[in-house]
Amino acid sequence: MATKRRASAVLALLMTSVVVLAGCSGGGEEAAPQSELYKDPVTLSWWHNASQDGPGKTYWEKVAKDFSALHPTVKIEIEAIETNQLQRTRLPAALLSSDPPDIFQAWGGGEMTEQVEADYLKEITDQTKTEVGDIGSAAEIWQVKGKQYGLPFRMGIEGVWYNKEMFAKAGIAAPPTTFEELNTAVTKLKAINVIPIAVGAGDKWPAAHWWYNMALRACSVDALKKASAEKNFDDPCFVKAGQDLKAFIDTKPFQPNFIATPGQNDPTSANGMLANGKAAMELMGDWNRGTLDTVTTDKAKLASFLGWFPVPAISGSPGDPKAALGGGDGFSCAKNAPAECVEFLKYLVSPEVQKGYAETGTGLPVAKGAADAVKDPALKSILEATSGASYVQLWLDTAYGSTVGNAMNDAIVAIFAGNGTPEKVVSAMKAAASK
Amino acid sequence: MTSANQIRMPAGGASASPAGPRRGGHDSARRADNRRKWYEIIGLTTPAVLIYVMFVLVPMGFAVYYSLFRWRGVGPPTEFVGLRNYTLAFQDPIFLDALRNNALIVFGSLLIQGPIALGVALLLNRRFRGRAVFRLLVFVPYVLAEVTVGIMWKLLLTGDGTVDALLRSLGMGGLVQAWLADLDVVIWTLLAILTWKYVGFAIILLLAGLSNVPDELTEAAAIDGASWWQIQRHVTIPLLGPTIRIWMFLSMIGSLQIFDMIWVTSVPAVRSLGASATMATYMVDNGFFARLWGYGNAVAVILFVISFVAALLFQRFLLRRDIEGAITGRAK
Numbered sequence: 001m002a003t004k005r006r007a008s009a010v011l012a013l014l015m016t017s018v019v020v021l022a023g024c025s026g027g028g029e030e031a032a033p034q035s036e037l038y039k040d041p042v043t044l045s046w047w048h049n050a051s052q053d054g055p056g057k058t059y060w061e062k063v064a065k066d067f068s069a070l071h072p073t074v075k076i077e078i079e080a081i082e083t084n085q086l087q088r089t090r091l092p093a094a095l096l097s098s099d100p101p102d103i104f105q106a107w108g109g110g111e112m113t114e115q116v117e118a119d120y121l122k123e124i125t126d127q128t129k130t131e132v133g134d135i136g137s138a139a140e141i142w143q144v145k146g147k148q149y150g151l152p153f154r155m156g157i158e159g160v161w162y163n164k165e166m167f168a169k170a171g172i173a174a175p176p177t178t179f180e181e182l183n184t185a186v187t188k189l190k191a192i193n194v195i196p197i198a199v200g201a202g203d204k205w206p207a208a209h210w211w212y213n214m215a216l217r218a219c220s221v222d223a224l225k226k227a228s229a230e231k232n233f234d235d236p237c238f239v240k241a242g243q244d245l246k247a248f249i250d251t252k253p254f255q256p257n258f259i260a261t262p263g264q265n266d267p268t269s270a271n272g273m274l275a276n277g278k279a280a281m282e283l284m285g286d287w288n289r290g291t292l293d294t295v296t297t298d299k300a301k302l303a304s305f306l307g308w309f310p311v312p313a314i315s316g317s318p319g320d321p322k323a324a325l326g327g328g329d330g331f332s333c334a335k336n337a338p339a340e341c342v343e344f345l346k347y348l349v350s351p352e353v354q355k356g357y358a359e360t361g362t363g364l365p366v367a368k369g370a371a372d373a374v375k376d377p378a379l380k381s382i383l384e385a386t387s388g389a390s391y392v393q394l395w396l397d398t399a400y401g402s403t404v405g406n407a408m409n410d411a412i413v414a415i416f417a418g419n420g421t422p423e424k425v426v427s428a429m430k431a432a433a434s435k
Numbered sequence: 436m437t438s439a440n441q442i443r444m445p446a447g448g449a450s451a452s453p454a455g456p457r458r459g460g461h462d463s464a465r466r467a468d469n470r471r472k473w474y475e476i477i478g479l480t481t482p483a484v485l486i487y488v489m490f491v492l493v494p495m496g497f498a499v500y501y502s503l504f505r506w507r508g509v510g511p512p513t514e515f516v517g518l519r520n521y522t523l524a525f526q527d528p529i530f531l532d533a534l535r536n537n538a539l540i541v542f543g544s545l546l547i548q549g550p551i552a553l554g555v556a557l558l559l560n561r562r563f564r565g566r567a568v569f570r571l572l573v574f575v576p577y578v579l580a581e582v583t584v585g586i587m588w589k590l591l592l593t594g595d596g597t598v599d600a601l602l603r604s605l606g607m608g609g610l611v612q613a614w615l616a617d618l619d620v621v622i623w624t625l626l627a628i629l630t631w632k633y634v635g636f637a638i639i640l641l642l643a644g645l646s647n648v649p650d651e652l653t654e655a656a657a658i659d660g661a662s663w664w665q666i667q668r669h670v671t672i673p674l675l676g677p678t679i680r681i682w683m684f685l686s687m688i689g690s691l692q693i694f695d696m697i698w699v700t701s702v703p704a705v706r707s708l709g710a711s712a713t714m715a716t717y718m719v720d721n722g723f724f725a726r727l728w729g730y731g732n733a734v735a736v737i738l739f740v741i742s743f744v745a746a747l748l749f750q751r752f753l754l755r756r757d758i759e760g761a762i763t764g765r766a767k
Contacts (some may be wrong), residue, residue: 202704
């Protein structure tokens with residue numbers, strides 16, 4: 001008797017709580033009323049990833065304040081969230097709910113395609129024609145099927161950051177332009193007892209970027225475009241990329257135990273090794289200038305020896321030697337965000353705001369008018385190389401989306417660890433595409 | 436505590452309810468009394484039951500539901516795939532590595548921490564100068580947050596770091612390993628760190644158990660001429676049985692669900708190669724980082740089922756006597 005009553009009580013509770021939960025998750029269906037710009041007060045919630053205290057974070061606070069001063073009806077609420085948390089958990093969860101942030105960080109590529117398919121993003125093609133024209137081809141990364149869903153504020157290609165002093169000491173006259181020259185440079189650097197290349201394989205992607213560059217050299221631009229658009233990895237060039245990488249790893253250009261070395265953010269990372277004169281080279285994107293500064297013990301010395309050169313070509317390969325890998329950061333507006341969101345997005349990529357962004361030194365601006373604000377010589381050479389690139393391929397893991405990207409990076413890391421094969425990278429990518 | 440038991444009973448099915456229903460009152464006063472008792476029970480447990488249902492049972496149900504979908508966390512789950520995610524998990528060699536690592540941590544923790552903790556607890560139970568200080572020192576690692584411990588050891592164990600330098604200065608340079616980078620070594624390194632951290636917990640539990648061993652028994656044994664060793668072996672340790680079994684239970688469940696320490700101490704590459712992955716890290720790596728939300732939920736359900744079955748079996752076969760309150764052998 002007693003047990004029975006207890007069971008029914010529990011059942012009743014269960015049912016009430018289900019009702020309560022259902023009540024919480026429903027609602028929020030009403031469409032945003034279309035009204036004149038800047039007429040009614042609106043609050044824009046803005047999620048970005050400049051979560052660490054520094055010039056980047058302060059600058060966004062200033063930009064939000066400036067915009068509110070220009071348009072007093074708009075209030076902007078900022079939430080700065082660490083990249084992984086933002087991209088992997090907070091944003092997907094918020095987009096699933098009925099109350100996503102109005103404007104938020106967007107990286108383009110496969111993830112954006114999925115977000116568009118789920119109808120999360122505001123289409124802004126017509127409103128942003130001027131901005132897209134000013135930004136140029138980089139804006140394509142924030143397009144899905146020819147329509148614009150976001151705008152970048154930072155964009156750059158990757159290359160090899162190197163220590164000029166060590167190169168001089170080893171007798172390397174000019175930065176290598178082919179992999180043969182790179183191999184020679186590695187041998188010369190070993191001869192003066194220097195770690196030729198630091199790689200943060202522990203974080204997976206810094207190692208995977210070596211494979212991406214091999215693929216960029218081995219594959220024709222058409223094969224790369226087909227891979228991004230259709231997730232078709234049948235072209236033999238993707239196996240060739242792994243073979244080239246394996247041959248390169250076999251020359252032992254990297255530091256010992258690289259499989260556990262983190263990529264950036266602490267002195268023992270690959271980043272720290274280059275910044276503190278323990279390694280001669282590191283393959284990394286344009287943001288590296290800022291992150292090197294945070295891990296070095298001597299900023300002036302770092303500035304004096306730091307140089308940059310594009311990833312060398314592989315002679316006789318079908319890839320375009322002027323093609324480069326790159327990526328950037330942008331923002332998108334949520335589907336139901338107020339119209340002011342798009343205005344703020346346009347403001348973010350306007351030349352004045354971009355100039356100020358370039359001056360923070362945290363990344364390369366995308367607006368043409370802002371290029372002059374870049375002062376650092378290494379960053380300047382990236383800017384030149386970016387505008388000179390015949391084709392910019394988005395980071396492969398971003399382009400293919402997290403699922404294929406993650407499986408690909410894991411399989412590449414296995415090659416680095418000595419228990420993977422070039423074929424397995426491709427089969428892992430295909431398997432993940434169906435997972 | 437009681438509330439949790441009461442909810443688990445209908446959910447878990449057949450486990451018998453030991454307390455309560457035998458008291459059948461016949462007069463009406465007794466019945467009113469009884470009714471009031473039930474109002475009290477319901478009134479007092481409702482908040483706990485509500486929280487338990489909303490934050491444990493309902494999410495669990497959702498996890499099972501989502502695990503049946505091919506779902507990437509974009510839009511609502513629509514592509515029903517049945518048990519496909521479960522088959523995929525058991526076909527993934529990395530998940531099997533994670534299972535193996537979990538098993539190693541479960542048994543490694545029991546076999547290494549158990550004897551050490553017992554020995555130290557018996558020693559610390561004797562009266563000597565500075566005993567309080569030693570007890571405190573032994574317990575310190577357990578008080579530290581797991582993430583703190585992980586980062587601390589990560590720094591100590593970096594290549595040519597403090598540990599390597601210490602070993603070399605002691606003339607044991609031959610023992611130096613790539614502690615966190617060698618794929619065959621890393622899991623043992625992690626097990627050693629876990630031991631360092633959790634052995635203090637076992638010791639404190641056993642010391643508490645030891646303080647419950649009546650002095651009369653050990654005195655009687657001593658008067659009968661038993662040596663210190665004989666007393667420990669034949670009197671103290673058998674009486675510690677319930678404490679040891681409870682510790683084994685907690686250690687086992689903790690080892691199955693271990694996440695924080697592995698996550699901060701071992702880098703993503705080493706985890707994704709299977710060398711240091713556990714079920715929980717595998718779940719996060721695949722669920723969030725590879726954005727396989729349905730698949731991640733399937734892994735979560737597998738982890739839950741394994742822990743649940745292990746807990747039930749342990750309770751059924753090893754803890755039953757203890758739960759019945761058989762510390763001095765007096766059954767109810």
